[in-house]
Amino acid sequence: MKKVEIFDPAMCCSTGVCGPVVDPELTRIASAVYSLEKKGFTITRYNLTNDPGAFVENGTVHQALAEKGPEALPVVLVDGEIVKMAEYPTNEELAEWFGTTPAELQEKPRVRVSVNFGN
Incomplete structure (x- = not known):
């Protein structure tokens, strides 16, 4: 089974899907990662803000950043090899790497919200 790692630029939260204006690309990738994780595939995202050690410890990513700077992010590894930058x-x-279909990567996380009206 393939292992995919995504090294994100610095973002305000782990997915980047927060704040007043949300980038639709970040929403798409968050949904795809969620769907793949739910199916048991190995895919991990590292955010430069929250996981700086992952960027230093991974020699491949560290070298890409040293050569190209933060403009290289996001860096995507498949089985330890860079397959995409920037x-x-x-x-x-993603569907090709994991042997699934693009339609299966659109499940959105469901969050239960409770409202207390103080009654």
Whole structure:
């Protein structure tokens, strides 16, 4: 089974899907990663803000950053090899790597919200 790692630029939260204006590309990748994780595939995202050690400890990513700077991010590794830099993988690429279909990568996380009206 393939192992995919995505090294994100510095973001305010682990997915980048927060704040008043959300980048649709970050929403798409968050949904795809969620769907793949739910199916048991090995895919991990590292955020430069929250996981700086992962960027230093991974020699391949560390070298890419040393050569190209933060403009290289996101860096995408498949089985330890760089397959993309400066852009996220498409749903088609993710589906190909994991042997699934792009349609299966669109499940959105569901969050239960409770409202207390103080009654």
